Amino acid sequence: MFTVIRKKTLLFASHAAYDNFVLVLVLLNTVTMAMSGFVDTDQPPYSYISQTFTIAFTLDLAIKVFAYGMSFFGDAMNLFDAVVVAISMVEISTGTGANLSALRSIRILRAFRVLRITRLIRSLSYMRIVIGVVSSIINEFVYVFLLLFLFIFIYTLLGMQIFGGNFP
Numbered sequence: 001m002f003t004v005i006r007k008k009t010l011l012f013a014s015h016a017a018y019d020n021f022v023l024v025l026v027l028l029n030t031v032t033m034a035m036s037g038f039v040d041t042d043q044p045p046y047s048y049i050s051q052t053f054t055i056a057f058t059l060d061l062a063i064k065v066f067a068y069g070m071s072f073f074g075d076a077m078n079l080f081d082a083v084v085v086a087i088s089m090v091e092i093s094t095g096t097g098a099n100l101s102a103l104r105s106i107r108i109l110r111a112f113r114v115l116r117i118t119r120l121i122r123s124l125s126y127m128r129i130v131i132g133v134v135s136s137i138i139n140e141f142v143y144v145f146l147l148l149f150l151f152i153f154i155y156t157l158l159g160m161q162i163f164g165g166n167f168p
Helices: 003-014 016-036 046-074 074-095 101-123 125-163
Strands: none
Touching: 003 046, 016 074, 046 074, 046 125
16 A cells, blocks of 8 residues: 555656646745845745745655655755755744844855755756766866966955055
């Protein structure tokens, strides 16, 4: 009986429509988080929307862990998703809307919710190709980046020596 439910859950979790639904949730969550500069996202209804997204992503994680079993954590991206969901749950459980300074410092965890957008990389095949190419050539560009950083550092020091304190 348990294996039948697990197999049906696996079919549900691996269906393209379910993946597309979760991707729409990720995009909507990203848009909601991007609004934080325009509106106070700590106040209702935005706080309720944020909690709803966190609960939805937690349910998604639970469904996938149940469907795939412990092999779900074998993929680095799945493990990354689980960490982001866990951080979001810590944020909700501590009640970051509280006025205590210790709890307000946990608000930095909200920055990690933006990383949910990385699910798009997993779902779009051409993005996987681009990421694969970039990761294969990044070793060659490390030295170019170091050289550019050295030039920027040298010219910053030179500018400070020439212009430091001379502007009215």
